[in-house]
C-alpha cells in the first residue's frame with residue numbers, strides 16, 4: 041500500500057507492506073536512520089519521534105496510521121545551518137549522553153515534555169521520561185540536560 | 193591538574209592545560225543529530241537478511257529438521273541447519289581463557305547440531321530478501337526435538353545427575369584454586385582460633401546486560417580479491433577479526449572488522465558470537481552481503497548474561513575486629529557453553545576478595561565452574577570484581593553487626609594504611625596506590641554520615657512504618673588489564689598491551705590511531721585531550737581514528753576499564769616519541785643541540801636564546817618535504833607505541849547511601865547516594881562523572897531490581913524490557929560524586945580507569961543499607977535483588 045508521510049517537512053511517498061511499522065518506514069523507506077530501535081515491546085523509547093508535534097513511540101504505530109500526517113525525527117531538530125536545537129545543545133553541555141543510542145528518542149521525548157510543561161520540576165522530568173530507557177548515563181545528566189533546556 | 197614531567201623527553205608539555213578540564217565531547221554532535229552510523233544503519237544494497245531459529249527447549253536432542261516449507265516461501269533465499277553448515281567452520285567458536293589445563297570445554301558451533309543446551313541456542317537460519325520474510329520463514333521450519341530434563345540449579349548441575357555435554361562426562365568445567373602454598377592451613381587455623389567468624393552464602397543473581405542497542409551484524413564480501421568486511425556492534429573488533437579468521441579459515445589479512453558507533457556494551461559485546469560467524473560464513477557461501485539484527489527478546493536469550501555465582505564466604509577477625517582469615521568457595525554458572533573469556537571471570541574476582549583490607553596470608557579461595565541449561569555467561573561490567581566486592585563488603589557488615597560496632601569503624605580498623613603503598617597483597621600482586629581513609633572521609637562528609645545515624649536512631653523505633661538504612665561499601669579494583677606476563681600466568685590467550693600511532697600531518701593537524709574501541713566512553717575526546725596537551729594544540733585539531741581494523745590494525749580493544757590506563761597512556765607515549773623526533777628536526781633547522789630545546793605551547797625554543805624558536809607547524813612541514821632533515825632521519829612525523837604496562841592500575845573508592853524501606857509494602861527508596869571513586873588523574877572530569885553515574889545505576893539495579901529469572905524447565909521468564917526491570921529515570925536518585933585523586937605511579941599519566949568503578953561500589957552499598965534498615969527487626973539476610981516482595985517476606989518471616 042502507498043503511505044504518504046511528511047517527515048521533517050519533506051513529503052515521503054512509499055509503497056510498503058500493510059504491516060510496516062512507522063519506525064521501519066522512517067528507517068528503511070525514508071532512509072532516516074537517526075531513529076533507533078531498542079526493543080520489541082514498546083518499552084524503551086529509543087524510537088520516539090514527534091507525530092503532529094507530540095512524542096510517540098514509532099514502533100507502536102503502523103506506518104499506515106501516520107498516513108497524511110507530519111512526523112519529525114531527530115534529523116529534523118537542528119536548524120538548517122547545523123545549529124543544534126536547544127535540547128540537543130543542553131544534552132551536549134551536560135554530558136547527557138554516552139553511547140548515544142537512546143539519545144535521539146530522549147531528545148524527542150524531552151522536547152515534547154517541555155512543550156507540555158515549560159518549567160518542570162526534577163520530579164516531573166524524571167516521571168516524564170519514564171518511557172525512555174538509558175543504560176549508560178544513570179539518568180543524572182539527562183535530567184540535568186532537560187532542566188537546563190527548560191531554563192535556557 | 194597537570195601531567196608529571198616525562199623522563200623520556202624532559203618535557204612537561206602543558207600546552208593548553210587541557211588535561212583535567214571538562215571539555216565537551218566531540219562525539220556528541222553526530223550522536224545528537226542522528227548522523228552517527230550504528231551497524232544496523234549501514235546501507236548495503238543487495239543484502240540478504242538472516243534470521244535464526246532458536247531452540248524453545250533448554251535441553252533437547254535435535255532430530256530431523258524439515259525446511260521445505262520455509263524454502264518454498266517467496267523471498268526466501270536459503271535455509272541452513274547446523275548439520276548443513278558443519279563444513280563451513282574450520283574450528284568451533286573460541287574460548288580464549290582455558291584457565292586450567294584440564295578445563296572441560298565442549299565444542300561450540302554457531303548452530304547446534306545434535307543437541308540444544310539452552311533456550312535460544314540456534315538450530316537453523318534463514319536468508320531472505322527482507323527481515324520480515326526471514327522471520328516468517330522461521331515459523332515454517334519444523335524441528336523434531338526430544339526434550340530432556342533441564343538443569344538450572346548450580347549445585348544440582350554439579351551432582352552430574354544429568355550431564356549436559358555427554359562427551360565431557362561431567363558438568364564441572366574446572367576448579368581453580370588460589371591458595372598461597374606456604375600458608376596452607378593458616379586459613380583453617382584462623383577459622384578455628386579467631387574471636388569472630390561470620391559464615392555467609394551470597395547469590396549473585398544472573399543479570400542481562402541489556403545494552404540499549406541490540407547487536408547487529410553486516411558481512412560484506414568485497415567485489416574483488418576475496419576480502420570480507422564485517423560490520424558489527426562489537427567492543428572488540430581486533431579480537432573479532434582474528435577469531436573470525438581462525439574459525440572460518442579465512443586468511444587474516446583478508447578480514448576487516450569495522451564497528452562504527454556502538455550503542456553500549458558493558459561486556460556483552462566483548463565476545464565472538466554465532467551470528468557474526470554465521471553472517472560472514474554465509475556471505476562467503478552466497479557471495480552477497482548478509483545482515484542480521486537482533487531483537488530485544490533475542491538479545492535476552494542469545495547475548496551473554498553476567499554474574500551468576502554462588503559465593504560461600506567465611507571471614508574471621510580477632511577481638512578488635514582485625515581480619516585474621518578469609519575463605520571463599522565459589523560456584524560459577526557458565527551456562528550452556530564457554531564463551532570467549534567466561535572461565536576467567538571468577539578468577540578476576542579472586543584477587544580482590546580481601547577488598548581494601550590488610551589481610552594476613554590466611555586466604556583460601558577456589559572456584560568451580562559448571563555448565564547449566566541457561567544462556568552462556570561472560571564478563572559483565574566489572575567481571576568478577578563486583579561479585580568479589582559484594583561478598584567481602586556484605587560480610588564486613590555481617591561482622592560489624594556480630595561485634596556490635598559501626599560498619600565504617602570496622603572498615604577503618606582494617607584499611608591498608610596509605611604509608612604501606614605500594615602494597616604487596618596476600619595474593620602476591622602489588623597494589624600501586626591507595627588512600628582509603630581519605631575516600632571514606634570525603635564520602636562520610638558528603639552524606640552527613642553522623643547526622644544520618646542520629647536520625648536513624650530516632651526514626652527506626654519499634655512500629656515505625658518507614659525505616660532508614662545507611663549503606664557503606666569500599667572497594668579496590670584491579671583494572672587496566674594489563675601486564676601480559678601476569679595474564680600468561682592466568683592462562684589467558686592474549687596479551688594486555690595496547691597500541692597507538694600518532695602522526696602530525698603536513699598542515700600540523702594531528703591524527704591519533706588507537707587500538708581501543710569505544711562504545712560511549714568518549715575516547716575521541718579524551719585521546720584528543722592527551723594529544724592536545726602534549727603538542728600544545730587545540731583538541732579540535734586532533735582527530736582520533738579507531739574501531740576499523742583497516743585503519744587501526746593493531747589493538748586489543750575496550751573492556752575491563754583498560755582503555756585509558758593502557759590505550760590512553762600509549763597515546764601519550766606515542767606523542768612523546770613524535771615530539772622527540774620533531775625536536776631533532778627543529779634542532780637541525782635552528783642549528784642547535786636537541787638537548788638544548790624546550791617544547792611548550794606548540795613551539796620549540798632554544799634554551800637561553802629567546803630569538804630562536806620554531807613552531808610545530810613549521811617542523812611538520814619540514815618533516816613532510818624532507819628537503820633538509822638531519823642525516824639518516826626518516827621523513828614525516830609519525831610514531832607508533834605498543835605499551836604493555838608493568839602493573840595493573842588500582843582504582844578504589846567509598847560509596848555511601850541512605851535508603852528508606854516501607855515495611856508495609858517492602859519498597860526501598862534510595863534517598864541519597866554518594867560515590868567517591870578515586871581513579872587517579874582525571875583526563876576529563878565530566879566524562880569520569882558520567883561513567884560513575886552510569887555504573888552506580890547498574891549496580892543499584894542489581895541490588896534492587898534486575899534478575900534473569902528461569903523456570904524449572906529452563907525458560908527465561910524475563911526476556912523483554914517489560915519483564916526485566918531496567919530502571920527508568922524515576923526509579924533512581926541523583927548521585928553525588930566526591931573528589932579524591934591519588935595518581936597511579938604505574939604510568940606516566942597517573943591514570944587508573946573508571947568504567948566499572950560505580951558498579952563495583954553500588955550493589956554492596958545498597959544491600960548493606962537495606963539490611964541496615966531492617967536489622968533492628970531481626971532481618972539479616974536478603975538476597976539480591978531486594979524486590980518489594982522479598983523484603984516484605986523477610987520482614988514477615990522475622991516477625992513470626
Ligand code: FES
Pocket residue numbers: 076077078079080081082083084085086087088097098099100
Ligand atoms: S523501540 Fe520503540 S519503544 Fe523500544
Ligand code: FES
Pocket residue numbers: 136137138139140141142143173174175176177404455456712
Ligand atoms: S547513552 Fe547509551 S543508552 Fe543512553
